[in-house]
Amino acid sequence: MFDVKSIKAEHKLLAEYTYEPAKLNRGYTDKTLYVNIGENQIKEKNVSKEMKEKFIGGKGYGLRYLWDATKPDTKWNDPENEIVIAGGPLCGITQYPGAGKSLVVTISPMTDLVIDSNVGGYFGPFLKFSGFDAMEIQGKAEKDIIIYINGNDGKITIEEAPLEAIDGHVISEQLTEMYADNEEDKKNISVISAGTAANHANIGLLNFSFYDLRRGVTRLKQAGRGGIGRVFRDKKIKAVVIKFKGTKGNLNNPADQSLINKAGIKLHKQIHDYDDVQCRMRQIGTANIIEVMDQYDLLPVHNYQYGNHPDTYKIASNVFVEKFITQGMPDGCWFGCSLSCAKAADKFEIQTGPYKGHLVTVDGPEYENAAGLGANCGIFDPRLILEANFYCDTYGVDTISFGTICAFAMECYERGIIDKEATGGLDLRFGNGLAQLELLHQMSRGEGFGAKIGLGVKKLKEIFVKEHGADADFLNEIGMEQKGLEVSEYLPKESLAQQGGYGLTNKGPQHDEAWLIFMDMVNNQIPTFEDKAEALHYFPMFRTWFGLMGLCKLPWNDTSPPDNHLTDEPAKMPEHVQHYVNLYNGVTGSSIDKNELILQSERVYNFQRVFNIRRGKGLRKQDAMPYRAMGPVTIEEYESRQERYDQQLVELLGYNPEGKTTKEKIKVMKEYRLDQYEKLTDAVYKRRGWTPNGVPTKEHLKSIGMDLPELFEVVDKHM
Amino acid sequence: MIKVNTKDFEWEEGLTVQRLLDKKKYTFTKIIVKINGNIINKEDYDSTIINDGDDVKVIHLLAGG
Numbered sequence: 002m003f004d005v006k007s008i009k010a011e012h013k014l015l016a017e018y019t020y021e022p023a024k025l026n027r028g029y030t031d032k033t034l035y036v037n038i039g040e041n042q043i044k045e046k047n048v049s050k051e052m053k054e055k056f057i058g059g060k061g062y063g064l065r066y067l068w069d070a071t072k073p074d075t076k077w078n079d080p081e082n083e084i085v086i087a088g089g090p091l092c093g094i095t096q097y098p099g100a101g102k103s104l105v106v107t108i109s110p111m112t113d114l115v116i117d118s119n120v121g122g123y124f125g126p127f128l129k130f131s132g133f134d135a136m137e138i139q140g141k142a143e144k145d146i147i148i149y150i151n152g153n154d155g156k157i158t159i160e161e162a163p164l165e166a167i168d169g170h171v172i173s174e175q176l177t178e179m180y181a182d183n184e185e186d187k188k189n190i191s192v193i194s195a196g197t198a199a200n201h202a203n204i205g206l207l208n209f210s211f212y213d214l215r216r217g218v219t220r221l222k223q224a225g226r227g228g229i230g231r232v233f234r235d236k237k238i239k240a241v242v243i244k245f246k247g248t249k250g251n252l253n254n255p256a257d258q259s260l261i262n263k264a265g266i267k268l269h270k271q272i273h274d275y276d277d278v279q280c281r282m283r284q285i286g287t288a289n290i291i292e293v294m295d296q297y298d299l300l301p302v303h304n305y306q307y308g309n310h311p312d313t314y315k316i317a318s319n320v321f322v323e324k325f326i327t328q329g330m331p332d333g334c335w336f337g338c339s340l341s342c343a344k345a346a347d348k349f350e351i352q353t354g355p356y357k358g359h360l361v362t363v364d365g366p367e368y369e370n371a372a373g374l375g376a377n378c379g380i381f382d383p384r385l386i387l388e389a390n391f392y393c394d395t396y397g398v399d400t401i402s403f404g405t406i407c408a409f410a411m412e413c414y415e416r417g418i419i420d421k422e423a424t425g426g427l428d429l430r431f432g433n434g435l436a437q438l439e440l441l442h443q444m445s446r447g448e449g450f451g452a453k454i455g456l457g458v459k460k461l462k463e464i465f466v467k468e469h470g471a472d473a474d475f476l477n478e479i480g481m482e483q484k485g486l487e488v489s490e491y492l493p494k495e496s497l498a499q500q501g502g503y504g505l506t507n508k509g510p511q512h513d514e515a516w517l518i519f520m521d522m523v524n525n526q527i528p529t530f531e532d533k534a535e536a537l538h539y540f541p542m543f544r545t546w547f548g549l550m551g552l553c554k555l556p557w558n559d560t561s562p563p564d565n566h567l568t569d570e571p572a573k574m575p576e577h578v579q580h581y582v583n584l585y586n587g588v589t590g591s592s593i594d595k596n597e598l599i600l601q602s603e604r605v606y607n608f609q610r611v612f613n614i615r616r617g618k619g620l621r622k623q624d625a626m627p628y629r630a631m632g633p634v635t636i637e638e639y640e641s642r643q644e645r646y647d648q649q650l651v652e653l654l655g656y657n658p659e660g661k662t663t664k665e666k667i668k669v670m671k672e673y674r675l676d677q678y679e680k681l682t683d684a685v686y687k688r689r690g691w692t693p694n695g696v697p698t699k700e701h702l703k704s705i706g707m708d709l710p711e712l713f714e715v716v717d718k719h720m
Numbered sequence: 721m722i723k724v725n726t727k728d729f730e731w732e733e734g735l736t737v738q739r740l741l742d743k744k745k746y747t748f749t750k751i752i753v754k755i756n757g758n759i760i761n762k763e764d765y766d767s768t769i770i771n772d773g774d775d776v777k778v779i780h781l782l783a784g785g
């Protein structure tokens with residue numbers, strides 16, 4: 002397929018560094034790696050006791066380093082911006098599902114804030130086994146380079162790499178082949194890459210690979226949100242490659258292996274016994290909820306106007322399982338994950354673009370891909386969704402942002418805000434899957450309307466107002482972005498708590514901080530503002546912890562103990578929380594409890610908030626959501642749920658809808674819902690120890706042990 | 721009238737748990753049903769009658785997307 006010898010022969014060595022790989026002790030090496038590709042400098046850093054105590058690992062380490070490396074006005078494409086990759090103390094264990102994640106942190110081209118992304122693949126664990134708790138990449142190379150880390154030999158190089166491909170699925174194969182001694186050795190390689198669209202598009206992502214020995218292909222997992230791939234390509238990095246041979250279950254050198262084993266055995270058994278009747282993660286992965294979301298009116302359809310569609314059955318999870326997913330057995334993205342939600346369609350024939358006719362392996366689809374690329378854009382053809390999924394991954398495009406942007410552009414097209422002239426001749430109606438694919442191809446070439454799509458909804462709104470005379474207020478209402486990041490693929494309109502779950506976040510509207518729709522909208526378990534605020538405190542803090550540890554969140558809540566419903570707080574999965582406490586104590590030798598776990602997160606979460614404030618953002622103003630996320634913007638939306646909305650007007654506002662026009666009713670409802678969001682914001686800020694403007698108070702920072710002078714300096718200006 | 725997750729819901733003669741789930745379009749499989757605080761087993765959804773005035777909880781166990 003490709004001659005890796007001649008590709009490698011063109012490498013030019015720019016820097017080389019040899020080191021004695023530090024041994025892991027209780028989950029840490031206490032060393033990190035610093036690579037400056039502008040100055041061709043490679044060095045090791047020691048982790049201070051204070052950093053370890055307050056920032057724990059993973060995203061915490063990433064944030065600490067990024068704060069130190071940047072100034073308040075550093076832009077995403079300034080050389081000092083860093084990409085920091087870190088596992089965490091639990092990353093790399095193999096006895097408990099979901100422990101192979103890396104956390105990636107950088108200043109985002111989408112939000113101009115810190116973005117963090119949690120990604121699978123083998124890189125994070127291999128980095129630790131190679132002696133580093135984190136890796137910082139700073140500077141900008143002049144020509145395309147790769148960074149290669151050999152964790153067995155203790156050797157790191159920066160090399161010019163002119164001939165390697167840029168697209169994720171090709172370069173990952175090339176470099177895996179190049180650095181492996183033989184087929185068996187390929188499992189010891191992990192490659193970080195982006196793709197050609199990330200050369201131009203701010204929604205560029207990173208692919209983290211692992212080698213699938215059974216299929217004989219490299220598989221890609223994505224650090225999707227916030228444009229990290231764009232930063233990577235702007236630095237002229239083609240790839241970071243790591244090689245580590247000798248993965249075993251005890252490399253973390255834990256304090257008490259038996260605690261880890263015990264938790265692992267319990268969870269493995271539970272997954273074995275119940276997954277088939279619970280979430281079917283092993284069969285179909287996260288796509289199992291496509292039809293559930295549709296049935297509960299939560300699947301974003303036509304740019305979040307509606308919550309379901311009669312054609313959803315065409316992209317239901319069973320369709321993917323029966324027609325496309327080719328494997329007969331579960332599939333994990335790190336050793337020991339018996340929940341094994343990774344899925345792939347093998348020998349999938351590509352119909353369009355540069356890889357037309359190729360038979361490829363497509364990972365997915367995840368729920369987000371099917372919902373975003375599919376339903377939200379009115380596309381219900383599973384083949385086209387899989388193809389768009391493939392191209393997003395290999396071109397290095399965040400599927401969530403792309404789906405949401407595309408849906409927005411389609412609505413603008415259907416409403417006549419933009420026309421064929423604006424789209425370069427593309428008929429951008431809802432449902433036109435081939436047009437969607439064409440946008441991706443244009444994006445990879447940096448051409449045409451596709452290149453504009455790659456800038457994101459926020460920029461697109463400006464362009465439509467400036468170039469097409471669009472009504473800015475209307476676009477702000479229907480453009481589903483906040484802080485510059487596109488909303489992920491759930492319809493939060495009927496759940497106030499989830500509006501907060503999206504809006505009152507550090508990085509933007511990604512549901513990984515809190516997903517409260519069922520608790521709120523269906524179960525009615527958190528009826529008051531205070532209840533919602535408590536949930537919007539607990540869940541974001543709890544979920545932040547996965548990012549400190551290098552853990553996947555799915556084994557927390559996509560499998561449940563059979564008696565979970567008998568516990569006091571089933572939504573928290575108390576037994577699993579205890580597993581996590583035991584895992585942490587087992588690895589590190591500490592003796593934390595579930596409250597200390599939350600405190601660990603709270604420190605880092607508040608640090609991130611202050612980081613945003615230091616950058617002139619992160620205040621209440623930025624936490625507002627577009628109205629489409631909160632209620633019906635248009636007459637069609639209102640009338641599609643008229644009965645429900647009319648009833649709400651009567652019950653909640655004492656307003657009689659009889660004889661009123663839909664427009665009048667929309668206005669009344671909007672005032673009410675906006676006011677509810679403000680009240681929720683007040684309650685959440687209060688619960689989190691923040692001022693009404695969203696600034697952590699000094700007392701609160703002190704109470705959680707984050708009374709750091711650099712944080713006080715920032716918050717002082719807002720007191 | 722009965723309560724479903726603390727909200728009023730129209731009661732009808734012979735209403736079973738399964739019929740209620742169908743009417744509410746509660747198709748999600750990870751749920752717990754309680755009537756007046758008592759858990760109803762899945763295999764009894766078809767045969768368990770809900771009486772007028774009952775307090776029904778249908779708790780969906782999904783705290784994560």
Ligand code: SF4
Pocket residue numbers: 098099100101121332333334335338339340341342343553554555556
């Ligand atoms: S649950 Fe899925 S994403 Fe999470 S670690 Fe396992 S295979 Fe990877």
